[in-house]
Amino acid sequence: MKALTFESVKTDCRNSIRIVLIILLGILCLPDLCFSQPSKLNLKKYEHVIKDSNLVVQVRVNGNTGTVTEHTALKNFRFPSSKKSAVFANGTVTSNNESDGVTSEGKRIKGLVLPELYVGRVVGDDRPVLFQIFIDTIQPMTYDGLNKKYTGQFSITLVEDSKETLEGMVLEKPVGIEISSGSGRVKFLPSYIRIDHTNLPSSSIRVVDSSANNPLSILVKTDFKLNGYLIYLKKEQLLMIKTPSKSIQGLGVQAIPITASLEGYTKNDSVNVTFSIDKGSVDPLNLYISENRPGTVFLRSEGVGLATLTASANGFLDDQRIFTYIFPWMFILFSMVGGIFGALVRYGMNKAGKGLLSMLWLGSITGFVGAILYYVLGIELFTITFSKSLNEFAVLGVSFLMALFWQQVFSKIKNIFLKKP
DSSP states (O other), X not given: OOOOOHHHHHHHHHHHHHHHHHHHHHHHHHHHHHHTSGGGGTGGGGTTTOXXXXXXXXXXXXXXXXXXXXXXXXXXXXXXXXXXXXXXXOOSOOEEEEOSSBOTTSOOOEEEEOSEEEEEEETTEEEEEEEEEEEEOOSOBEEETTTTEEEEEEEEEEEOOSSSBOOOOEEEEEEEEEEXXXXXXXXXXXXXXXXXXXXXXXXXXXXXXXXXXXXXXXXXXXXXXXXOEEEEEOXXXXXXXXXXXXXXXXXXXXXXXXXXXXXXXXXXXXXXXXXXXXXXXXXXXEEEEBTTBOEEEEEEOOSSEEEEEEEEOTTSBOEEEEEXXXXXXXXXXXHHHHHHHHHHHXXXXXXXXXXXXXXXXXXXXXXXXXXXXXXISOXXXXXXXXXXXXXXXXXXXXXXXXXXXXXXXXXXXXXXXXXXX
């Protein structure tokens, strides 16, 4: 056995101290060594943001002493414990992407991804997490016919998908996002959010839009990029009957123009629209319309009561209007009054004719029948062309002329129907 001497003991103590110091130094440096490994940052998963880890990009780091903007390569970035969050950005172009991990229901989160990569800390855990801002704009806005506005919503999610199943984690520093538009006719509810967790649940933004823009342009501003990123929200394509529901003279007396147009349609080709009515008639039954070229058909009444007009086209939701056919008291009254006025004029011009009462009775009947021939059957009874628009004074005028010039009109009708081929 080797004899212990003062020198040997002294040497052994020195060696022991060296070993302890080396072990302590390794323990202290281990976290930093682990975090400094690029694999810990999962760089390959974020190639759509930073294609080259050697590329020098702008990074904003938030710490206890404030915010600092640096320029560094992603592979050289270090995230010490004194820092709360960091954001990398590369360009201004958004891209479509989906999460690697799935939700508890087995679905992946899809949407537009902002060209920003966040590094943050989770409450109760010092390890950093990487996540991105996903914006789901797939669902188009729908039209609210009652308020004449488009309504819809889109969702924003901070996706952290380092695990196969997406896990919601509370962040030490929330991410602020502001939503705006260049139009004062667009409202966002809310217009500013602070998201303090990763993954689900998503944060929803409700949109109310009364503008004609399709798609609707939306500016998404982040703390990193105050100028914002431009995204778009589509509106559903609409086939709309522009003529409102109304009451019209029934029994075939009145025909009104019906205008149909396309809303939210961005293609250049025209669309074949078919019209149908459960009571009455429509002429024509089909027409082609385009985004900037609406079309018009004529609806003629039949009987009295309610009638539903429907416009249909492939790729569009049907649109309907309900019209009420009322008994044509106005038409009957004014046609007979107009005939009486015409008869009175004829009687005053030729008193040697029939008696006044018989002349008035004949005039009222003549005016009524003549108005039916003109408005209902569409027979042109005069050399001068009059508007077919039905109103009280128009009916009065036509029936007045019918009674005043009945003999000439009768001759014209006889020539029309008895004309030899």
